[in-house]
Amino acid sequence: MKCFLRYIGVVDTQDKIHHVRLEPGLNVITGKSSTGKSAILEIFDYCLGSTEDTIPVGTITERAETFFIALQFPSYFVVAARKKKSDRCFLLEVQGSDPERLLKLIEQPKAFFDPKHYMPLADFKKSLGRYFAITLENVDEDPYLKAAGRNKSATPSVRSFSSFMLQHQNLVANKHAIFYRFDQKEKRDQAINHFKILMGLVDEAYFDLYRDHEVAKYELKKIQAQIPKQEQRKEAAIARYNRFLTEFKSLAGIPLIDATAEEIYSKPATMLKMISGRSVKIDVLSDQVETRRAELHAQRIVQLIEKRQLQGQMRLVNESLSSATQFSLSMTAESLPDSIELSEAHCPLCEAPTSTPAMEANKLVSAIDWLNDELKLSAYARESFAAERRTIQESLDKVNVELRRIQADIQPLDEEIAKLKTSKSIDEQAMKAKLRLEIAIQEQVDKPESELHALEKILRVEVDRLAGELARYNIKDRLKTLSNDIDAKMCEIGSEFDFEATYKPSKLRFDVESFDLWYQQNPSTRVYLRSMGSGANWLYSHLALFMSLHYQFAVLSEKGCKIPPILFLDQPTQVYFPASLDDAEAFDAKELAKQAKREEAVDADMTAVTNMFTQLAKFCDETGEKTGVTPQIIVSDHADRLTLGEGYKFSDYVRATWRTRGFIAEM
Template sequence: MKASISHIFLFNGDQVRNLKFEEGLNIITGDSKTGKSAVIEIIDYCLFASRSTIPKGIITDWTEFYCIVLKIMEKFLVIARKKNSNSMYFVVEIDPKVLENFSLEYFSDKSLMDLNDAKKEFEKHLGISVLDTRTDIEEDKRTSGGKVTMRSFAPFIFQHQNLIANKHSLFYRFDDFYKRKKTIDDYSILMGWENAEYFDLRRELEEKQKELSRNKKIAEKLKINSEQLRTDLYNSLSIYYTFLGKNLDSEISLSDLKKLSKDLPKANANSVADQNLPLLLGKIDHEITEKKKELINVENLIDTIKDNNSLSKNYGSNIKRLKAMASIPQVVEEIHCPLCEQEVKEIKEKINIVQESNQMLVNEFEKIGVYVNDTSEESGTLRKQRDQLKKEIKSLSIKAEEINNQITLEFNSREDYEKGLLLKGRTEATAATLIERSQLLAADKNDFTELIEYIEELKSKLSGYNLKEKLQKAEVLLSEKMSEICNQLDFEDEFKPGKIWFDLEKFALKYTIDERENILLSEMGSGSNWLAIHLSAFLGFLYLHSVTESSRIPSILILDQPSQVYFPKVYGKLEEEEANDNNKKDDNILQVKNIFKVLSHEITTIESECGFKPQIIVLEHADEEEFSQFIKYRWSKEGSKLI
């Protein structure tokens, strides 16, 4: 995702420290204890870290207010945080002029937000809005799934001084089991391969599969032998037939018994009890009508959410199209009459007005960006309401049909009806119970078929995400890029030729030699090897996150002291060493120079493929002519420094 850190501001009343960065390679070089390493902690603190890890001392004593400005596409996201506070400012700007002469006064009319609220709003502007990653609604949010957080991409951005050549760990925050698991779980979402709709479909599929499994188990449990059912039904119905003075064929089939149990012979007409049945039927019909109205409203809401989600997926491209349509080509500075060749200032003034209006429209388009919101929870609630209403309507319809059948029955005499009423009712109820026990769900094949078809429809929708295929392609691309970069760095010959492979499901890195032996990072045995693996891995991720259009991970990498593997050997004595050693260059210095050469080359490669430069910020002791063009600040104990 195209992104960069534009500014860092530190405030102490009217005093301000301002660091300005650009896309591409940015280097801050200088002595120890000048504030270089604190830069990475300040950025982390402003990116919604739960607590401050800014080194205690001069910087924390001086600074009252920390602020960073991120440029995401064409928007500027201003994030400011007080010292030792969870109160934040979060503001979206389009005009870069607001950053000129930037001071605390800027926040005077802005509202403070809670850290979590500010983080949620920031995530929406990145296009990250998934509130629930559970695949089973019955799982506990605290231990499984839960909200996706932008903090999960922090391990891909920061390489601290104690980590950049660590032989035991690659990633920042991975010493915490929960944070490690959260980063791995959230990665597919941060890459744009999964979204809120995906997890909503997963939960619904799990729910429907459980429903189907429960129904099948109940059906199997309650199913009885067909012959036993025929015997039980015959015994129950024959008692009623005997009461009526009729014979029931002893050879009657099970199928006919089932039909007969639903339409027993008539008893007696003009029953007093039947006088209330039409009124009851009317009430039930009215209730069915109201339930159907509710169902229509719920289904309309579900369709509306689906339509809105569909529109939101495509709004980014639509905004680009509208922006292109709104753009006005630059005109010449002067406009002349074609007849007399006199300058026509009135037309030029009108064109300027139109251009200003047009620019305002373009700015409004830019403010929209990739803002997204998760509606899966609302969709899940509405689906439950829909299913419950369908069940209630079906139950009421069955009840109405039974009453209607009773009303239409003709009875022979009041006396026979009064005598047979209780027995007839009991016989019907007994027969219905027996049949229901026999085939509670299997008897209604349409319900099973509808549920199975819906499950297949959900599976089809999920297959459209092609998650496994995307993951495999990314692994291949990432591993090839890591291996390519590693071959350019200082990697021991005994491990060559080899290949890095990174497993994106387990977040495990292995190094293979001729595809015969897997070597772990801790087994490589040299600081230069560990550094090469770290740089290769994180430049590989930077490449992957930049070339993947759907990625929501900012194309930013911050490295702290990559040269430390080659020094504390005294730095800056290249000319003296050349004179003393017959112009032989110090290999350590050459390797440091090569690091910056590789960094610059990868930035150029990404720019050629993506059309933008990723941002790499390096905090370093080294300062050589070959990479002086990338040095933004030179700090020293006696001269300028962070504070």
């Protein structure tokens, strides 16, 4: 995203403008303590839509009326502003690229900051986000969030930028934290989830595809789960048809229809019509009834024998389980020792030492150990018996089902004789068998089999199609490439900073999926910041990471990256000059070193500080040359009048010096 911060300022209660003009590349705001250097970062964050007003209390907050920032795009400016302690925000686009003309407009604050351009904070963030192509309405990958009663995920906004832009005074050299707002798990998770969106790797169409893919996979899985149930239903129906066809043939002596049960199932409506039109004919010379009766009685005997065997096994298991339980209860009811100690033993008659009690004690210990093992064994036995009982009961249930089926098949054969004696009708029982078959077929017709296999094929094609569409985004490989590029740039940048010798050459690594940062000591050992030691190492790790990230923001600015390469560093030299008070009219490194009790290291510290600023300036220039986008690094610090290396002049980057005045001059 080709955009940088042109102005940051304050409109005071007297309608006077106090501002700092900034440029692409390195910008330094230097000055003594309590002049408003740190407020620069907080004003930017506040005008970018922060829900909190964290601008330091003091002269600025006492005299400020409105805070504003002006972002410069290639052909226009976007001015964002907020009154102090307000939830309404100002947003205005100003055409042109002349910063002087824009400043003249802002210097008429009553006319420029027209109330009609103020809006609620939520609307402001959406409106400002449009300038950075952040217009996503739904980034949920789970299509069933709403059905589950959960809120949809937060969408990216300009607030997502702050974690990548702001390095506060208490963060820039922190060994426990790296990113702004990551102390809140929700904010951390959001920033990580939004990263691939902000980097332009995915768009809203990706999330639509992802949700459609999840829905298709869910529907396919649901159909596949139903297919086995349908197969079971089919098997049960065919088994019923076979029973009724066999029953009819047994009673009538001839087949009802020249078709198998499988054929009836495959064409239920046609077969039902055919069977309904058939008249019942009886072959009185047939012996099918007795043949069928004999078959069923033989089957019943086999099942009954198996049932009796299973009942015998169940009785033995129940007795064993009862015995094991009773043994355990009787043993635990006794108070049994688990150890014994003996003092030196002597014969009661001659006082001679004897080992007999010790030998007996050893036997007792062995007995105790055996008993404890038996008690444990009984618990194992009880569990084993219980499992065996469950298995036998399942087998018994299956046998009983089969016995009930056989009895049901025998019943109409037995009833035939009784019916013949009373009604003298020889075809009544056969008619009943035919009717039962018709009723069973009608049930299938009323509840037809769904075309699950055909639907499964359609859904599988859709799942594969959507998977192919998602594969075009190539997220995994692109994230891996991005991760490798970040690591390579970190190592290149880190090699120019004054890390301790232990961490040279630079082998910093960053995980784009967890946002962890570490030094890769060897292939199997990671050294995280908290274990590195030395504030300088923590500072340079932060700088190397953020400079590498901003290099990627510049590289990918034409490929969909939405984050402008704007980075705030608040007092990075505190690692070397951690003075609590700097109120001199000029920066004095020796005095600050004295306060920090680092007089002996002042020369080395100054070398490190000047090198740091040199590398920041060099990074901005080289990135601009390679990518066409110059990152903007805004440093607020005490350091001043430094002698940089490689031909860079510190004074070229100083945008404000607040030694005799602050951001807002004294009245």
